[in-house]
Amino acid sequence: MLEGTTIVAVKRDGTCAIAGDGQVTMGEKVVMKRGAVKVRRIYNGRVIVGFAGSVADAFTLSERFEAKLEQYGGNLPRAAVELAQDWHGERAGRQLEAMLIAADAQDLLVLSGSGEVIDPDDGVVAIGSGGSYAYAAAKALVENTALPARDIAQKAILIASSICVFTNDHITVEEISAEKPQEVRSLPCPT
DSSP states (O other), X not given: OOTTOEEEEEEETTEEEEEEOOOXXXXXXXXXXXXXXXXXEETTTTEEEEXXXXXXXXXXXXXXXXXHHHHTTTOHHHHHHHHHXXXXXXXXXXXXXXXXXXXXXXXXXXXXXXXXXXXXXXXEEEEETTHHHHHHHHHHHHHHOOOOHXXXXXXXXXXXXXXXXXXXXXXXXXXXXXXXXXOOOOOBOOO
């Protein structure tokens, strides 16, 4: 299921930040882990992904996407479209119960385990059980503050964690910049 996590991405001023909470929930009643990392770098650190959904399906989706990135020289939109075409051509197998946000220095996309690719209109997107809360918070912060992408993403997860029982405040943020596409900044955010 897509319940059990929240991932948000914010693109602003040449930087994209993806933040995710750390909660792993078994069923609807038990928190199994507080500090899982659901945001990570792939393709030699040049692409950031954040995933929500079934853990096994999310890893499968991430691995298939990374293979497409390798195949197409790191071209994020092309890799995403080719992965989606595999799904629609039934070459990739069953639908996966997972979603993935992927970003590089230029592009921000959402990929689903059923073959959809979404390019958000305004540089803000969120997935997972607390995604609607994080999305609303991030949109409000983008429209009403001058905060950088990293701070907006972190604050959006914190707001979601105060509302959604499947989201916690153990936050991991990765960001990528057009100026420094391989700069690693992934320390857990203080709460």
